[in-house]
Amino acid sequence: MSRYGTVIALVLLVAFNLAFTRNFATMQTLNVNLTQVCTIVIVAVGMTLVIATGGIDLSVGSLMAISGALAPMIFMGKILPIGSIYLGVAAAMIVSVLIAGLLGLFNGWLVARFRIQPIVATLVLFIAGRGIAQVMTNGNLQTFRVPEFQWIGLARPLDIPAQVIIMAVIVAAAAWALKKTLFGRRILAVGGNEKASELAGIAVSKIKLAVYGISGLCAGLAGLIVIAINSSSDANLVGLGMELDAIAAVAVGGTLLSGGKATIIGSLLGALTIQLVRYTLLANGVPDAAALVVKAGIIALAVWLQQQQHRG
Template sequence: MTATDTSPAPVGEPRRLSPLQLASRYGTVTALALLILFNLVMTPNFLSWQTLNVNLTQVAAIVIVATGMTLVIATGGIDLSVGSLMAIAGAVAPMIFLGTLLPIDNPVLSLALAFLLPIFVTMGFGWFNGLLVTRYAIQPIVATLVLFIAGRGIAQVVTNGNLQVFKNPGFQWIAMGHVAGIPAQVALMLVVAGFAWALIRYTMFGRQILAVGGNERAARLAGISVKRVKSLVYIISGALAGLAGLVVVARNSASDANLVGLGMELDAIAAVAVGGSLLTGGRANIVGTLLGALVIQLVRYTLLANGVPDAAALVVKAGLIILAVYVQQRADRS
């Protein structure tokens, strides 16, 4: 073919990808590799177990939340409430095993409720988000903005704005424990991401999620219950936000409704965007989300380790989102 030939490639000839398509497909892996290489050269003790443990444990909550965000975005939605739902879960759990919410004498029962009740509560708020989106046809960014604002207020009211400091080894195991030598929260992160990956790849519900995000009208004509699919992904997102909230407060040995989950919605959206999932819906790259979260965490670590203020990480994070969306749009057009 000549340089000006626009005919399709012959059968059997591999299709050549444009530079932007290559960047869209392999950009996250390349960015992660470059960050690791830079730190190997410039950052002392980067290969130490302590550094690896810090980065993996810091990224665990981001991945858990971003996994739910990936499913929501795959349907063409968005969930701005995840940070506030983390705060609610993080506020409720200590109140249960400390006895300030429910007077339960059985420590095993109170511990079980401390894990389960907050997640059921955040699932309920996720259902509320889905209700606004599906039944009342409110745009997802507006519908979830409601709990983005009110959710943290609910957490503050529940705790009277007080810091809850605790020491409960059973509850803190979720963040402090280990499974076969792997930090429990990292193992939990991998399990959540693995289930979501299998859901998208192998189940009918996963295909319905992509169909709804790809073309909602066509999905409806094909007999898919669009409202049910959307409602379920918001419930899943709420549940995972609640789980991440438990991990964060267990790791900190304290619950502060003002700080738990603060800015997490931005980290989750950034991880999804950098990971290659289309923010317009129709694509869900769970592995990409995991890698995108690692990129975001390593960017922050790299800046801090080299004396750059933490505030600069916010600017870099914004730049990464813009770049990722730009590359996606250009790659889809080419």
């Protein structure tokens, strides 16, 4: 159960819905669940790498808000007049995601350079980041209709949502890097035993900087997808609570919250499980508030299973 609990839960949920939930076995239902889970998975990829080093990143939701607030300001010419919409969109995507990545590096710098506890270091941008996004927009809702930008959230190449393709590429690349590359092995080594890693010649500070920077990049990209789907950017709501959803996906997926062991595919399955639990409850008339209670129970069970596996 500790190793395959997430897979078993996911299979049982699918079987239950196939038997009892009307219209579950349709492409529309599949697309709805996938599009709703994509941003969680993308953020959870970065969160998995951070947690693998023994850290945590509470700032991802606020970084999504900053990225989501900055992009429309660029492609709508609020910062600098840009003649070409394509140039404006390209600049908006690149700059917004890079800014989020740089803020992620700031988190890593606080953790690596000053040895501040990750939960405290990332709490800085968790609080200040959303405030920065609100100041940037004066607290106003930014609405837009820019197909050249919104393809990232609305396009359907080969009838597959674009964000699903982006999610799949990121998951595949991160899973390969974590399992097959020296960088991935060093991430797990740092989380398993930081002092031993330093003695072995691993640049622990650089590893921490890298994973927090990657987490910031993932959050920035997720922020763009959210505002593209909504055709608007609200600094008060974009990414709200995302840090908890991402941590929950990572925990349910089997990554040790203490670091040293991580699975990107597990985080994907964890996010899908949590999403499907919520869908199942809503589709069968259970209030959304109850879904939050069930989600908390799932997280508690996942942590307990981790403890049993660690003791074993």
